[in-house]
Amino acid sequence: SQKIEQNSEALNIQEGKTATLTCNYTNYSPAYLQWYRQDPGRGPVFLLLIRENEKEKRKERLKVTFDTTLKQSLFHITASQPADSATYLCALEGGSQGNLIFGKGTKLSVKP
Amino acid sequence: EPEVTQTPSHQVTQMGQEVILRCVPISNHLYFYWYRQILGQKVEFLVSFYNNEISEKSEIFDDQFSVERPDGSNFTLKIRSTKLEDSAMYFCASRYQEIYYEQYFGPGTRLTVT
Numbered sequence: 001s002q003k004i005e006q007n008s009e010a011l012n013i014q015e016g017k018t019a020t021l022t023c024n025y026t027n028y029s030p031a032y033l034q035w036y037r038q039d040p041g042r043g044p045v046f047l048l049l050i051r052e053n054e055k056e057k058r059k060e061r062l063k064v065t066f067d068t069t070l071k072q073s074l075f076h077i078t079a080s081q082p083a084d085s086a087t088y089l090c091a092l093e094g095g096s097q098g099n100l101i102f103g104k105g106t107k108l109s110v111k112p
Numbered sequence: 113e114p115e116v117t118q119t120p121s122h123q124v125t126q127m128g129q130e131v132i133l134r135c136v137p138i139s140n141h142l143y144f145y146w147y148r149q150i151l152g153q154k155v156e157f158l159v160s161f162y163n164n165e166i167s168e169k170s171e172i173f174d175d176q177f178s179v180e181r182p183d184g185s186n187f188t189l190k191i192r193s194t195k196l197e198d199s200a201m202y203f204c205a206s207r208y209q210e211i212y213y214e215q216y217f218g219p220g221t222r223l224t225v226t
Contacts, residue, residue: 032212043116043203043217044155051212089155097160097168098143098207100215104154 002028006090006103013080014111021075021106023090033066033073036089038105044089048075080110114138116218118204124224128193133221135187135204143207145215146179146189148172148200155203161187194225 003026013019023033032051036044050057050066050073057064063076077084087105094101117136125131137144146158159169159179166179178190187206191198201222205215 034214036217038155041201041220041222043205043220044215046214046216049212049214094157095160095168097162098213098215099145099157099160099168099170100147100155101157102155 002026002092002094002101004028004090004092004101004103006088006106008106009104010107010109012109012111015081017080019077019080019084019108019110021088021090021108023073023075023103025071025092028071028092029068030092032093033064034091034100035062035064035073035075036091036102038087038089040087044091044102047088077108080108082110082112084108085110114216116204116206116216118202118218118221120221121219122222122224124226125194127196127225131191131194131223133189133191133202133204133223135189135218136185137187137204137206138208138216139185141206141208141216143167143209144181144187145205145207147203147205147217149203149220150200158189158202191223194223196225199223199225 005024007022034049035047038044048064065074087107089105090103091100144161149155159173201220204218
């Protein structure tokens, strides 16, 4: 069955450093992959979408890579700030109607 | 900026009771979804809705669940006879087009079944 793994449950880094989060998947060939941010008690908020034919996507301090051979996506936040502290979710399409399958998420804490 | 809204923000109900969770998706979106998240666990897909009918549903979405779009704006999730294990955050989401478009999630309804 399809499986999505976000390797780290938690990641602690110092302000100003680059945070790198990993998403691996198996038994799956997604056409695209998405990253969301979730704050406690709130709904996921879309950050970036990358298609299977794109290697890299950037938005301000965020960068996503997508390696369909390794079946892996990396999510980077450069010059991290305490306000970046949240849980980051990797999501893949789960069916023909666009429903999403989410990973468990990585909780990022950025210390000042 | 347009957003998805959900009501109520918190619902407490007794086991066996019916609950209706309400959502107002973004107005020009075409695809609608319900997800749930049990405390400390991942976000799970329940059902997708398009063109006034269910287009896909997960194993979680059994006969106790139903969805409806009674008018042009509201989208509801009904749980007929709630169980303790239905306690979770329920998120509504909408999407403009099916492929290559992000989903917009509402703030969620926290359902507590006692």
